[in-house]
Amino acid sequence: MSQNVVILGGGVGGTMVANHLVRTIPEEIRSGEITVTLLANEQKHTYQPGFLFVAFNEGHMGQFERNEKALLSPGVNLISDNIVRVDKDAKKLHGEKGVYSYDYLVISTGSVPTFDTIPGQAEDSHNFYTRQGAFQLRDALSKFQAGKIVVTVDVPHKCPAAPLEMTLMLDDYFRVRGLRDKVDITYTYPIGRVHALQSVADWALKEFENRGIQYETFFNLSEVDTRKKLAISMEGSELPYDLLITIPTHRGAKVILDSNLGDEQGFIPTDRHSLKMLGDDHIYVLGDATNLPISKAGSTAHYQTETVVQNLISELHGLSPRAHYDGKVVCFLESKMDQASFIEFSYNRPPQPAVPSEMLHWFKLAYNEMYWLFARGLL
Amino acid sequence: MAVQADKMVDARGSFCPGPLMELIKTVKTAPVGSVIEVLSNDQGSAKDIPQWVNKVGHELVYSEDMGDHWKIAVRKVK
Numbered sequence: 443m444s445q446n447v448v449i450l451g452g453g454v455g456g457t458m459v460a461n462h463l464v465r466t467i468p469e470e471i472r473s474g475e476i477t478v479t480l481l482a483n484e485q486k487h488t489y490q491p492g493f494l495f496v497a498f499n500e501g502h503m504g505q506f507e508r509n510e511k512a513l514l515s516p517g518v519n520l521i522s523d524n525i526v527r528v529d530k531d532a533k534k535l536h537g538e539k540g541v542y543s544y545d546y547l548v549i550s551t552g553s554v555p556t557f558d559t560i561p562g563q564a565e566d567s568h569n570f571y572t573r574q575g576a577f578q579l580r581d582a583l584s585k586f587q588a589g590k591i592v593v594t595v596d597v598p599h600k601c602p603a604a605p606l607e608m609t610l611m612l613d614d615y616f617r618v619r620g621l622r623d624k625v626d627i628t629y630t631y632p633i634g635r636v637h638a639l640q641s642v643a644d645w646a647l648k649e650f651e652n653r654g655i656q657y658e659t660f661f662n663l664s665e666v667d668t669r670k671k672l673a674i675s676m677e678g679s680e681l682p683y684d685l686l687i688t689i690p691t692h693r694g695a696k697v698i699l700d701s702n703l704g705d706e707q708g709f710i711p712t713d714r715h716s717l718k719m720l721g722d723d724h725i726y727v728l729g730d731a732t733n734l735p736i737s738k739a740g741s742t743a744h745y746q747t748e749t750v751v752q753n754l755i756s757e758l759h760g761l762s763p764r765a766h767y768d769g770k771v772v773c774f775l776e777s778k779m780d781q782a783s784f785i786e787f788s789y790n791r792p793p794q795p796a797v798p799s800e801m802l803h804w805f806k807l808a809y810n811e812m813y814w815l816f817a818r819g820l821l
Numbered sequence: 822m823a824v825q826a827d828k829m830v831d832a833r834g835s836f837c838p839g840p841l842m843e844l845i846k847t848v849k850t851a852p853v854g855s856v857i858e859v860l861s862n863d864q865g866s867a868k869d870i871p872q873w874v875n876k877v878g879h880e881l882v883y884s885e886d887m888g889d890h891w892k893i894a895v896r897k898v899k
Contacts, residue, residue, distance in 0.1 A: 597846040602837050632845055634869045638837040660876050662845060677876050691849075706850045714834070735835035735843045769834055789834030 448544035452482025455550030455729035455743035461819030462751045464517035471517040483524040493576040528701040551695035553730035562666030567688040588624035589684030594663040596691040600738035607776040630661035709733035715766040745770040774806040826858035862890040
C-alpha cells in the first residue's frame, strides 16, 4: 500500500521539499509506493524579495514570478485548492474542491502581512510586503520630491534585513535623483538598537550617521493618525510624516488559525531541531509557519528543507528521524543601490556581517535568478 | 519566583529577531494582566528587556540568572 506525503503550501518551503523529496527517492515515486502531493492555493510562485526591487523600480514583477507547475518535478502531484481545515486527528485536509488524506503532512503555509491590527495603518501607509504594496510604493516614491519619510517596523515580520535595506536604499535613491537634501528619512525599530543583530546594528548606525538618516529606537507603532499624519508609538512618541512606510506585523495562514494548529498569532509550535509539530508525530513544519524564534525568511525554509526531507524519508522507511536543523539562516543585506553585505548565523553561531561590496550586490542579483534553480531542487 | 507565568517564550539561540522582539510579539497579543516569561541566553536581555518594560509601562516581575540563560518575566499592565 502506498504512503501519501502531502505538502501544504506552494511557497519556498513547500516547493523545495516536494522537489527534493521526489528527486531523492525516484524509484519509490515511480513505482507508486510513495506519492507526493503539493496543495497550493495560488498557481503563481512569487519570489518575495523581489518586492523591494520593484518598489525602487529596479526590477519588474515578471522577473520574480513563475508558474508553480513549471517549477515542480514530474513526480510531484500538484493540486490547486484552497485548504480551509486541517483535521490532524483524522489525518485529512479539507479543501474547497476536495478532501485529501495523508500519512505524513508537511506544513509550509508561510506568514501573512496584516495591516488591520493598528488603527490607521491600512488607510494611510505604504509597504513593500505585498505585490500591490510594492507597485503603490514604487509610484509614490517616483512622485516624491520633498518631505518626511518615516519607516516603522512591527513584530513579527519576515525578512528582518528588509527594513534596513529599504531605508539605506531610500537614501541612495534620493541622492541619485538629486533630492536627498529635500527628503528627511527617519527609521524606527522596536528594540533599543537599530537592528536585532548587534553587529548589524553597529554597522548600520555608522551608515545612518554618515548619511544623515534619522532614527528612533524603542518605537513600536500603535496608531497612525491619518488626519494629522502622525506615526504614534506605544512608548509615547509621535513622528510626523508625509510618506509612511510600514513593515506590518505578520500572522500565520488563515487555515492554521481556523484549524487551531497554532498559537494566538497562528504560528505552529514546532520542535526546533527535528522540525516536527509539537504533539503530532505525522506533521512537519517549516519556514514562516513555525513558532521558532528565528528569522522568518526564505533562507530559513531553504535550510530547513534538508532536515524535513531527510526525516520524512527515514520515517517512510520505518526508521527514526535523526536529522537536526541547527538554526542556520543566511541573508543578503542591500546597503546601497549597488552595494550589499552578507550574514550567516545559527542557533549557536553568532552572526558577523561581511564588509559591504559591489560584488556582493551582484551576487545578490545573481541569486535572484538562481533562486529558481534552488526552488526546482537543482542546486 | 512565586508568580506563575501564563506563557513562556523560549528565545534561547535567537539572534534574529532576538529575545526582546519575541517578547514584544507575545505581549502584543496577550491579555492585560498576563505574565510572560522569556528564556534568553543573550546577556543583553537582562538590560534591554527591563529597559523596554520600563519605557512602555509594563511591570518586570522577575529577572533570574540561571547560569547558562536568563529567565525574565513581564506582566502586561495596559
